[in-house]
Amino acid sequence: MSVTLNKDVDENRQGEAIEMEGKKPTGKKLYLESYGCAMNFSDSEVVASILIDKGFTTTKDQTDADVVLINTCSIRENAEQRIRNRLSQFNKAKKQRPGMVIGILGCMAERLKKDLLEEEKLVDLVVGPDAYRDLPGLIEEVDGGQKAVNVLLSRDETYADINPVRLDKNGVTGFVSITRGCDNMCSFCVVPFTRGRERSRDPHTIVRECADLFEAGYREVTLLGQNVDSYRWNMTSKGEIKDPEKPTTNFAQLMEMVAEVNPKLRIRFSTSHPKDMTDDVLHAVAKHKNICNYIHLPVQSGNTDMLKRMNRGYSREWYMNRIDAIKRIIPECGISTDIISGFCGETEEEHQDTLSMMREVEYDSAYMYKYSERPKTLAERKFEDDVPEEIKQKRLEEVITLQHEHSLKINKAQIGKVEEVLVERVSPRSEEQMLGRTDRNHKVIFDREDSKIGDYVMVEITDCSKASLRGVIV
Ligand code: SAH
Ligand code: SF4
Ligand code: F3S
Secondary structure (H helix, E strand, C coil), rough: CCCCEEEEHHHHHHHHHCCCCCCCCCCCCCEECCCCCHHHHHHHHHHHHHHHHHHCCEECCCHHCEEEEEEECCCCCHHHHHHHHHHHHHHHHHHHHCCEEEEEEEEHHHCCCCCHHHHCCCCCEEEEEHHHHHHHHHHHHHHHCCCCCCCCCCCCCCCCCCCCCCCCCCCEEEEECCCECCCCCCCCCCCHHHHHEECCHHHHHHHHHHHHHHHHCEEEEEEEEHHHHHCCEEEEHHHHHEECCCCCCEEEHHHHHHCCCCCCCCEEECCCCCCCCCCHHHHHHHHHEEEEEEEEECCCCCCCHHHHCCCCCCCCHHHHHHHHHHHHHHHEEEEEEEEECCCCCCCCCHHHHHHHHHHHCCCCCEEECCCCCCCHHHHHCCCCCCCCCCHHHHHHHHHHHHHHHHHHHHHCCCCCEEEEEEEEEEECCCCCEEEECCCCEEEEEEEECCCCCEEEEEEEEECCCCEEEEEEEE
16 A cells, blocks of 8 residues: 655656756766655756756766766655665665766755765765755865765745756646745644745746746646745735835735636646635635646644644644635535644544544545654654554554545546546556546546647546546547
């Protein structure tokens, strides 16, 4: 049972390497592999753009590379373990090609800083998520025979002006980051330490990037942030206007701006935070046909005391109020969530509350995890990681089993409907079939007929499993 999925990035894309031709190649070859959430995959595009601009070309063959970079994730212990294993594989390659530069980027670089140079002797370069503009210089330092580190976090870096080189091969769906960092301090979470303070990107650069993507043939953008609802431009965190001469922009207004780029450009967004998601946002979704009827609203737990220990900033009642608002304002809206099983002090009753909450909401899908203690977090300092491993596992399995029931039930309810599907790729199982998603974010597989990647087609849903729908073009 796969439970290590990161939302928005398929498990089969974890560890994916980038391939992109440079415009003025000067010979250096870059191998860049990404792990973790969509933010990391989006950042890898920024990294590739910066280096391609300096003459690098990308390669999918690590043994052929001059520079090997891994963009890493620290969210759970097993995410870091996977990367350590990968590093030891690179170690072998380095023995054969001592001139090869090996660098760690992203959240693990930020969390472990210099320790990585000492611990993992093969690493030459450690670069945190706000220091990517410095990469060309740092690589030069390493070429000069030194180790190089830059893990400074910034209060204003958003890479707003860097037009990312798109790395996903389908050329139809893309990620656009709108905020960086997180100020929330959920007690279990390492992200505020690895990504720093929250900051929003200039709305005009976001709209321009979306328009450029549409021009290039893209038909769907996902606006990314750890908490998209707290997007704000020209406003302080207290809601005061910074420059009275200039307009302010909140998340609902930003979505409307992006929705107007083109009616054929679908818009998704992730992640919405239950404490900050306002009715404005829901009304914007309801008003614009091209803003998809799908909301990812991580609950983490269905018990109010537990939510307090998690420092999530809402109660079960507040969360249910947000779910009711979604169902009222956007009928037929897909809803998904994240759940953590076995957080500090979780009692059987608290676990049962999570299950009962799931029954009340009936999520389309969920990303479900066992609690993994992270160094320096509030929970590590304040609470004991006291739920035994077997109980964590058992509760997680109960959560997964229930979610599978709900996913299957919701998928079955789609049978007979005719849905607009954006064709994303050829099905990995058969050349004769295509794969796309409905507005509500359900995966659909159908015979290709004469449809092409990037087309919108009307598909009648004829069958399903818990993971996907099947249909025929009508
Ligand atoms: N910003 C998003 C979450 C980003 S992390 C939000 O607030 O919803 C993605 C998910 O990983 C979280 O929603 C949580 O369910 C899970 N997660 C984070 N830290 C974890 C930990 N220490 N152990 C297990 N799961 C964790
Ligand atoms: Fe982590 Fe909470 Fe921020 Fe999400 S909102 S990234 S869970 S601290
Ligand atoms: Fe994302 Fe992992 Fe960092 S989930 S923000 S890459 S810790």
